[in-house]
Amino acid sequence: MAEVTLKDVARASGCSVATVSRVLAGTRPVGAETARTVREAAARLGYRPNQVARALRSRSTGTVGLVLPQITNPFFPSLVRELEHALHAEGRAVLLADCDDDPLTEAARIGALLDRQIDALLLIPADEHHSRDAVLEAAARVPLVLLDRGCGPGVADSVAVDNAAGMALVLDHLAATGRRRPCFIGAAGTASTAVERRAAYETGAAAFGPQAPGRTELGDFSVAWGRAAVDRLWPARPDAVVCANDLIAVGALQRLRQLGADVPGEVAVTGFDDIPLAGLADPALTTVRQPVPELAAEATRLLTHRPAGFASRRAVRLTPELVVRASSAEGAR
Amino acid sequence: MAEVTLKDVARASGCSVATVSRVLAGTRPVGAETARTVREAAARLGYRPNQVARALRSRSTGTVGLVLPQITNPFFPSLVRELEHALHAEGRAVLLADCDDDPLTEAARIGALLDRQIDALLLIPADEHHSRDAVLEAAARVPLVLLDRGCGPGVADSVAVDNAAGMALVLDHLAATGRRRPCFIGAAGTASTAVERRAAYETGAAAFGPQAPGRTELGDFSVAWGRAAVDRLWPARPDAVVCANDLIAVGALQRLRQLGADVPGEVAVTGFDDIPLAGLADPALTTVRQPVPELAAEATRLLTHRPAGFASRRAVRLTPELVVRASSAEGAR
DNA sequence: AAATTCCCGGAGAACGTTTTCCCGGGGTAG
DNA sequence: CTACCCCGGGAAAACGTTCTCCGGGAATTT
Structure with a gap:
């Protein structure tokens, strides 16, 4: 039933499989009249090319x-x-x-x-x-x-x-809006995003002055880690918490609010990626949008x-x- | 190079493709000694069966x-x-x-x-x-x-x-915790989840008394709709807002807080699905977990x-x- | 008018498997 | 000793395409 093959179309249109294939694939010019009959037969029978066979022969599966x-x-x-x-x-x-x-x-x-x-x-x-x-x-x-x-x-x-550029955007923004003592919550893994963002933060944070930047803590890319990291960093009272991605930032945001911190008044929080959740957090999360x-x-x-x-x-x-x-x-x- | 075929293995092991196929697929018993040589040759050449060819012949692509x-x-x-x-x-x-x-x-x-x-x-x-x-x-x-x-x-x-059962769980819970005037934010679409949850709410809400339940509003399964719907429903001061899914509930939650409503003190909010976002909302969202x-x-x-x-x-x-x-x-x- | 080219179409190989069919040899039963 | 059957193995068909090669007729060139 659904097993209409080239051969069937060939039989129905009174020509060879080769011709049918050529018409349907447009591989080689073929007589106008034959083309018409073939196309009509194919349509009538509801022919759909078998991609597996096609793949085997043409060495490309699409x-x-x-x-x-x-x-x-x-x-x-x-x-x-x-x-x-x-x-x-x-x-x-x-x-x-x-x-x-x-x-x-x-x-x-x-x-x-x-x-x-x-x-x-x-x-x-x-x-x-x-x-x-x-x-x-x-x-x-x-x-x-x-x-x-x-x-x-x-x-x-x-x-x-460009993770470095993104992190630079964040740090410039924080500096421009008067933040002076940033800290960083990153990810320890070797995933290149973790490494690059971490490195970019270190580089950019130097601009805030020799010992201005607070500690940087490394965990994983998760909400839970964001919460945990805040417990370690908050005692030092940074005025900005830069996070390696949005999940971490959401966790940080939650924990900061639990601790009674005023975001953004007392401390700014930033993320990275701009996942849908970022816009829904409260307060909505400043972040770097990936294109x-x-x-x-x-x-x-x-x-x-x-x-x-x-x-x-x-x-x-x-x-x-x-x-x-x-x-x-x-x-x- | 990566083009090792059955034929290659056959040549290397000194037997026919048929035998090699049988050994590797375990289709039919084959002599212990030949099996060993075949397997060894296959391993040595790094043979990987071509799934496309296999699919064509056996009419199953896996x-x-x-x-x-x-x-x-x-x-x-x-x-x-x-x-x-x-x-x-x-x-x-x-x-x-x-x-x-x-x-x-x-x-x-x-x-x-x-x-x-x-x-x-x-x-x-x-x-x-x-x-x-x-x-x-x-x-x-x-x-x-x-x-x-x-x-x-x-x-x-x-x-x-079972959407009906899920909605019943929500309504029972609300009733048991003293809520008396629920309302519903649903989705208007014909997706069966929308229909079933809507119907289940109507059925279950009847138990709250003839005219206790507030209006039900229908939009789509989105955060934005949740926010918008609250603007329409809040004036009637329901003590529970039942939402057709978590996204709607998150939107409702946001808007309610903007409006200064006390959740859950003044009004409860519930969702459906238990998406990851549900646990991250503030306050964390009561919802129905899909297994x-x-x-x-x-x-x-x-x-x-x-x-x-x-x-x-x-x-x-x-x-x-x-x-x-x-x-x-x-x-x- | 003969020769060459061009165009359209068919026959059939090929892709890499699986599977059917067949064959020879050795075992067992008669 | 013959008949039968089972078992291990090979040759080759088949799966549904694409594509090469080939041939015959018409069209073009010389």
Whole structure:
């Protein structure tokens, strides 16, 4: 029933499978009259090409793999959405894999996708170091683009936000609005976002004066950690708490309010990423917006337009944007 | 290089492709000695079976489609995660499609996935009515399980939470904690979750007395709508605001606080779904937790164990759980 | 008018598996 | 000793495409 094949169309239109294939794929010019009959027969029978057979023959599945650390990380869904739309628009389908932040699972998933003959792989690596081998291996087989996070230099093409620039935006803003004693709540992991944001904070914070900056605490990218870190930092009474991402900032915000601190009057709080939650926090969170649609567009562009015989790796950095909200308001002081 | 095929292994191990296939797939018993040599050769060459070829021949891709309305809806990521894990655990891969809440896009995506010869389809329908045709068509081709939302009776197997039971839990809890004048902020759409929760509220609210319940307002499943609805309902001073999902509840919570209302002292607020945001709201949101892991497990079970020649559709309803948090606390009154 | 090119169409190989069918040898039963 | 059967193994068909090669007729060139 739903098993209409090229052969059926050929029989119905009185010509060979080769011709039918040519008409439908537009591979080679074919007589106007025959083309018409073929197209009509195909429509009448409701022919849909079997993509698996097509893939086997043409060595291209029209499928790209997307491997990410944790779909439940609120930054990823919008990215996945943009990627899905961009890829489906070109007729490619997305094989999704969630590796649960575990490099071993990640490697297994990558393997599974490669076995399925994906044309290309989009990967948000779980760990800067431990993902490296799997990435190298995969990059040798298919076009691969690293997204959001890096994985050592020159491993593969990559697209990410300029974390240093983003952190600079935050620090400039805080300085401009009169904050003098910032501190930092970061993530200890080796994920490149953690490392870069941490480093950028250290660099930028120096401008506040030699010993102005308070301590920096390192944990993970979670709300719980944000809460916990505040307990350690608040006694020193910083006037700004810079967080490595929005989840941490939300936690910090919560705990500060519990402790009776006045945000933003007494202390400003900033995040990073601009996840949906950021705008909903109270007070709304000042943060750095990642250009998600641009990240997705650039990633798919890198996948598709890969210059032949172009060995060198491309690393695209997109500039983020500062989103100032209530949590760092000046007027309230 | 990465192109090791069965033929290569056969040549390396000195036997035929048929034998190699049999050894590796374990299809048929084969001599112990030959099996050893074959396995060894395969390992040495690093043979990985080409799943596309396998799929073409065996008419099974080991791939299931997952189509959902909006991956950015915060309820879905955890569901996707569970499904991905369950399916990958059985060696199946997931083709993901996001239809942007649009039934037309949904139909197109379903078609694209079917062309790729998915073995089965998991679908969270975008709309109860407008998704129906596409669902019926798809269900005729592959095993299909509807998730979270329905699509008319008897269309396909389905797994969802018992919305009526969940709403009853909320209303019982409110009644038990002394609330007398509830009102409802729901969604107007025809998504089955919207319909069922709305109906369940109407039924349950009757127990509060003939004219006790305040108005019910219908919009969409969004934070913005929650805020807007409060402006309409608050003048009537309900002592409980029951919301059709957590997003609405978060919006309501925000607006109520802006208006100076005391939550939960003056008015309780409840949500539905228990998305991560619910626990982070201030005050933390009382809500109904959907049993996400169970939903996923049940869905994959229905996909795999489908009784041969079992025509009737199965509709599984899972019981939700009430999560009482600060937004409906009694002590605070 | 003959030769060359061009165009349209078909036959069939190929992609990498799985699976059917067949065959030879050794064991057991008659 | 013959008949049968089982077991391990190979040859080759099949899955549904795409694409190469080839041929025949018309059109163009010389």
